Each structure stands twice: as structure tokens, then as C-alpha cells.
Amino acid sequence: MIEVKNISKSFDGKQVLKDITATFHTGKINLIIGQSGSGKSVLLKSLVGLHKIDKGEIIYDKRPYSTLNFKQKKQIRREIGMVFQGGALFDSATVLENVMFPLEMFTKMSPAEKRDRAEFCIEKVHLENANKKYPSEISGGMQKRVAIARAIALNPKYLFCDEPNSGLDPKTSIIIDNLIKEITTEFNITTIVNTHDMNSVMEIGDNIIYIYQGNKWWEGNKSEIFKTENPELNNFVFASELYKKIKKTI
Amino acid sequence: MKSLFEIGRYFVFLTKVFARPEKGKMYFKRFFEEIYSLGINSLGIVTIISVFMGMVITLQTAYNLENPLIPEYLVGLTTRDSMILEFSSTIVGLILAGKVGSNIASEIGTMQVTEQIDALEIMGVNPASFLVMPKIFAFMFILPFLVIFSIFIGVTGGFIISATTNVISIQDYLYGIHYAFNEYYVTYTLIKSVFFAFIITSVSSYFGYYTKGGALEVGRASTKGVVYSSIFILLFNYILTQLLLT
Ligand SMILES: Nc1ncnc2c1ncn2[C@@H]1O[C@H](COP(=O)(O)OP(=O)(O)OP(=O)(O)O)[C@@H](O)[C@H]1O
Ligand SMILES: [Mg+2]
Numbered sequence: 001m002i003e004v005k006n007i008s009k010s011f012d013g014k015q016v017l018k019d020i021t022a023t024f025h026t027g028k029i030n031l032i033i034g035q036s037g038s039g040k041s042v043l044l045k046s047l048v049g050l051h052k053i054d055k056g057e058i059i060y061d062k063r064p065y066s067t068l069n070f071k072q073k074k075q076i077r078r079e080i081g082m083v084f085q086g087g088a089l090f091d092s093a094t095v096l097e098n099v100m101f102p103l104e105m106f107t108k109m110s111p112a113e114k115r116d117r118a119e120f121c122i123e124k125v126h127l128e129n130a131n132k133k134y135p136s137e138i139s140g141g142m143q144k145r146v147a148i149a150r151a152i153a154l155n156p157k158y159l160f161c162d163e164p165n166s167g168l169d170p171k172t173s174i175i176i177d178n179l180i181k182e183i184t185t186e187f188n189i190t191t192i193v194n195t196h197d198m199n200s201v202m203e204i205g206d207n208i209i210y211i212y213q214g215n216k217w218w219e220g221n222k223s224e225i226f227k228t229e230n231p232e233l234n235n236f237v238f239a240s241e242l243y244k245k246i247k248k249t250i
Numbered sequence: 251m252k253s254l255f256e257i258g259r260y261f262v263f264l265t266k267v268f269a270r271p272e273k274g275k276m277y278f279k280r281f282f283e284e285i286y287s288l289g290i291n292s293l294g295i296v297t298i299i300s301v302f303m304g305m306v307i308t309l310q311t312a313y314n315l316e317n318p319l320i321p322e323y324l325v326g327l328t329t330r331d332s333m334i335l336e337f338s339s340t341i342v343g344l345i346l347a348g349k350v351g352s353n354i355a356s357e358i359g360t361m362q363v364t365e366q367i368d369a370l371e372i373m374g375v376n377p378a379s380f381l382v383m384p385k386i387f388a389f390m391f392i393l394p395f396l397v398i399f400s401i402f403i404g405v406t407g408g409f410i411i412s413a414t415t416n417v418i419s420i421q422d423y424l425y426g427i428h429y430a431f432n433e434y435y436v437t438y439t440l441i442k443s444v445f446f447a448f449i450i451t452s453v454s455s456y457f458g459y460y461t462k463g464g465a466l467e468v469g470r471a472s473t474k475g476v477v478y479s480s481i482f483i484l485l486f487n488y489i490l491t492q493l494l495l496t
Contacts, residue, residue: 050368077374088365102373105273154373 001026002047002158002190007056009039009046016042018214020056027188029181029204033195034211035236040194041085043211044162047192048080049073060158078106081151085162085194087143089135095122095146096131102153121149125179141172145179152183159184159191170199177203198237201225210236263456266378267386280384288350288385288451289392293399299345300400303337304329304407312417325418326408326426331435333404338397339439340487343446346393347479351454354385355475358458359468367459382455386448393447394440401439438494445490446483453479 002024009017016039024030032040045051047058049065058065060076068076089098099118103109109117122131125145130138135146144164151159161180165173181204184191195201201208205222210233212218218233225237226247238247271277311328358381361367370377405427412423454475461471 045368048372050371074374077372080372082369082372084365084369086364088369090366090369091360091364104276105373105375 001061002192003057003059004047005057005059007046007053007058009042009051009053016214017046017053020211020214020216022209022216022219024190024192025207026061026190027185028191028206029184030190030192031195031201031205031208032192032211033201033208033236036196038211039214040196040211041162044160044192044194048082048160049077078154079157081154081156081159083144083147083151083159083161083164085166087135087140087147089143089146089150091135094132094134095127095138098135098146099149099153102150106154118149118153121153122146124152124183125149126175141168141176144168144176148176148179148183152187155187156189159189161191161193163194163196165195165197165200173197173199174203180204198240198243201237212236259460260453260456263378263459264452266376267382267452267455269376269379271379271383272375277380277384280380281388284384284388285392288353288389289396292346292349292396295345295349296342296396296400297403299342300333300338300403301407301410303341304333304404304409305411307332307337307404308408308411308423309415309417312411322418322422323426323429326412326423327429328426329408329423330401330405330427330431333401334435334439338400338404339442339446340483342397342400343393343443343450343483343487344480346396347446347450347454347483348476350389351450351476351479352472354451355454355458355472356468358382358455359461359471362459362461363464363468378459382452382459385455386451389447389451390444393443397439397443398436401436438490441494442487442490445486449482449486450479453482 004020004022004024006019006021007017008015008019020043032043034040042051046053060079063072063076065073065076089095090101093101096115096118099121100114103114103117107114119131125148127142127145127149130142130146135143138146148161148164151161159180164180165176168176177200180191180193183189193200193204201222205225208218208220208222208225209216210218210230212232218228218230220228225233228234228237238244308325308329311325312322315322315325358367361381367377367381370380408427409420409423412418412420454472457471457475457478458468461467
């Protein structure tokens with residue numbers, strides 16, 4: 001469980017996150033939704049410590065991040081897996097090498113064990129015959145899947161995914177969503193996913209936080225989101241004609 | 251003000267780069283990869299510029315030494331000493347600032363804007379140290395060899411001139427390149443090359459590392475890396491020459 005208490009973050013005087021308080025649950029997919037530019041990526045990066053927050057506290061399973069020493073912070077980093085918005089695969093390394101990288105850096109496994117573990121993770125994301133390929137030689141959806149495989153290589157307790165299915169077709173998106181769901185429940189991970197894709201909300205939204213202009217505007221789950229009276233959220237959810245029609249039927 | 255900030259940040263960057271490695275074995279592996287990609291891959295361009303420089307120095311010196319009282323073998327000596335003192339370290343350094351510097355700045359810059367550096371950071375790796383330290387050590391290690399190689403190739407270039415034209419005889423040229431050899435010149439040029447290697451790798455890594463934005467900024471970082479590496483090479487060439495030769 002990750003608890004976030006009153007965090008704020010500004011860049012050059014421009015406040016991007018405004019006093020956000022939230023709880024992200026273990027074994028569940030916690031969605032952060034919101035319009036492009038609302039501050040989702042900044043929130044995610046603040047949670048993992050890539051952005052230093054101006055104010056507030058982030059607590060990883062009873063461990064308040066700001067009170068930890070260097071070694072303890074490093075320990076938390078080891079427990080984090082992250083899938084970046086653009087994949088962020090190392091382009092000078094093959095798919096297999098990318099997934100093996102965290103194992104090379106942080107485990108004392110034998111080469112065979114590392115290989116086995118990496119292949120297990122690659123299998124988990126349903127990628128076949130791509131081990132020897134370089135990131136530039138595989139499709140965007142495959143890159144995302146490799147990024148997920150790399151993120152779960154060290155058995156993370158916390159998994160962060162920044163728009164894991166942006167730029168993918170609906171079918172591949174659903175595959176990836178379900179994959180994340182499967183991994184989350186199977187390994188009891190605290191998963192936080194950024195998205196602005198309503199299909200994802202429908203598929204995997206156990207716990208949803210809606211960010212509006214840097215504020216936490218609404219919180220709920222996927223069945224509640226369609227009944228909400230919140231005007232900004234309604235605008236966001238029912239932005240497309242298709243969803244407007246659906247709304248009329250419910 | 252801005253340049254003061256950059257200089258300060260450069261030194262902060264260096265303290266990050268020279269932090270204790272997490273896993274020595276991985277750094278060692280990267281060190282050898284970098285020797286290959288920065289050093290061995292530069293052999294071609296070093297060969298080409300060195301042979302032409304050696305040829306041109308020989309030709310120019312020979313044409314300028316029209317005075318019959320000056321012995322012809324001085325042409326060989328001039329070629330050798332020019333290559334040793336200046337061309338093989340400084341000019342090769344400047345050319346490699348272009349090749350290696352832009353390569354490093356754009357590689358690290360791309361890793362920055364595509365969040366690969368963030369990905370390393372998240373895993374708990376120190377990206378500055380992991381990416382840059384092996385480059386710096388590898389190039390400081392290999393550049394002196396490239397310089398020695400360049401000296402030989404340059405002198406060979408001069409030999410080609412003596413063998414194919416009649417501006418100087420082969421005997422005089424060979425006598426000249428053996429005449430009054432000063433070993434200290436080689437020490438001096440090798441010391442310079444180690445400094446230049448440090449400048450090229452650290453300065454261009456610095457500009458790559460702090461790239462913000464997208465492809466356009468990566469291009470800019472790479473230009474800056476080359477320009478500032480070159481300026482600092484020239485500056486340190488002057489300082490080291492003052493310190494070591496006078
Ligand atoms: N490193 C940074 N420096 C300055 N401003 C930033 C930085 N990162 C983000 N911002 C600003 O913060 C705001 C929120 O950006 P963020 O990337 O979090 O949006 P997002 O919700 O993830 O959008 P998208 O769905 O398009 O990814 C934007 O206005 C952006 O300009
Ligand atoms: Mg984003």
C-alpha cells in the first residue's frame with residue numbers, strides 16, 4: 001500500500017500538483033486518469049522519487065520515504081518496477097539483455113538463472129521470438145511489453161505504468177491491460193497505472209483517481225465512474241460521441 | 251551568470267560520475283565496450299588525418315627550406331617533431347572531439363529525453379556513473395595509444411612523400427626522423443592526450459546528460475559538446491605547454 005499525503009510540486013513557479021492525498025492499494029490496479037497535461041506523469045514520477053516533491057509525504061507500506069536513509073531509499077527503489085510512457089528500453093541492448101539488465105546489476109544469480117528468469121518474464125508478457133531483436137526492430141506494442149517484462153524482472157512490490165497502452169490499437173491495449181491485471185493479482189503487487197484511455201478504465205479500474213488541473217478531483221471505482229455527477233469528470237469520461245450515446249442508455 | 255551555473259553543475263556532475271560503482275563487474279564490461287566503440291572505431295579517421303598531415307608537413311617544410319645551407323634532413327625532423335608535439339595530440343584531439351564528442355553527447359542526450367536515464371535511476375543505478383565513468387576511463391586509456399599510432403602514421407606519410415616525389419631524398423628523410431630525438435616530447439604529448447580524453451568525454455557527457463526536450467535539443471547538446479570540448483582542448487593545450495615545455 002502506498003499512501004500519499006498532501007503532496008505538491010511546482011516547476012519554475014508553476015504549480016503542477018496541488019495538495020494531493022490518496023491511497024493506492026496492494027494487489028489492485030490503481031488508476032490515475034486525467035486529461036493530457038493534468039499532471040499524471042508528474043505525479044507518478046514524484047511517487048517514485050524522480051521528481052523531488054515540494055511538500056507532503058509518501059509512505060510505502062508504513063515507510064515514510066522522506067525519513068529514510070540513503071540505504072533504505074535504495075532498498076525501496078529495488079522494490080519498484082516502472083514502465084515509462086515511451087518504454088525507455090535501452091536501445092543499445094537486445095530484448096533479452098534489456099530484461100536481464102536489472103538482474104545483472106542487482107542479483108548474484110548465475111548466468112543460466114538470469115537467463116531463465118528473463119525468459120520467464122518475457123513469456124509472461126507473451127512475447128515470442130524477439131529475444132535477439134533490438135528495440136528499434138520491434139513494434140511499439142512489443143516495446144511496451146518488453147518494458148513490462150523488464151519492470152517485473154526483480155519481482156517488484158510496486159509497479160508503476162505511465163500510459164502503458166497509449167499509441168496502441170484497442171485490441172493490443174486490452175491485452176496489455178489484462179497482462180498488468182494478471183501480474184498484479186498473481187504477485188500481489190501495488191500497481192499504479194496512468195491512463196486517459198476509457199477502455200482501460202472499464203477493464204482494470206479497481207480504484208480510480210481523477211486528476212483535474214493538478215488537483216485530485218474525484219475518487220472511486222469503474223462502476224461508480226459512470227454514475228458520477230461531477231461535471232469535469234463527466235466531461236472527461238463522456239468526451240466521445242460513443243460514450244455520450246452509452247450514457248443515455250444507462 | 252549562466253556560465254557560472256554551468257561550470258558549477260559540471261563539477262557536481264563529476265562528483266556523481268566518480269561515485270563508487272555499484273557492481274564493478276558491469277563497469278568493467280562497459281569499460282571494454284567503450285574502448286572498442288570510442289577507441290578502436292576511431293582508428294580509421296586517425297589513420298586518414300595522420301597520413302595526410304604527415305604528407306603535408308613534409309611537403310610544406312621541404313618547399314620552405316630552399317636555403318642550401320640548411321641540411322635537407324631537417325625536413326624529416328620537422329615532420330617527426332610536429333607530429334609528436336602538436337598534430338598527433340592536439341589536432342587528433344580536436345578531430346576526435348568532433349567524432350567521439352558528438353557521438354557521446356547524442357547517445358546520452360537521447361537516453362535522457364527517452365527516459366532511459368530515468369529508467370536506470372528507478373532501478374537504483376547511478377546513471378551518471380554507470381554511463382559516463384567507463385567512457386572517461388576507456389578514452390583516457392586508449393587515446394594515448396591512438397596518439398602514438400598517429401605519430402607513426404604521420405611519419406610514414408612523410409616517408410611516402412620522400413619516396414614518391416623528389417622534394418627530399420629517402421636517405422635524408424630517414425636520417426632526419428632519427429636525428430636528435432627528444433623522448434620528453436613524447437611524454438609531453440601523451441600527458442596532453444590524457445587530459446584531452448578527459449575533456450572530450452566529460453564535457454560531451456555533461457551536455458548530453460542535461461539535455462531537456464526532444465530530438466532538436468539532442469542535436470544542440472551534441473553541438474555544444476563538440477564546441478566546448480574543442481575550446482577546452484585548445485585552452486589546456488596552451489596551459490599544459492606552458493607548464494611542461496617552458
Ligand atoms: N520537468 C518538467 N519541468 C517543467 N514542467 C514540467 C515538467 N514535467 C511536466 N511539466 C509540466 O507539468 C504539467 C503536467 O505534465 P504531465 O507530463 O504530468 O502531464 P500528463 O498528465 O502526464 O499528460 P499526458 O497525458 O499528455 O502524458 C504540464 O503542464 C507540463 O508542462
Ligand atoms: Mg504523461
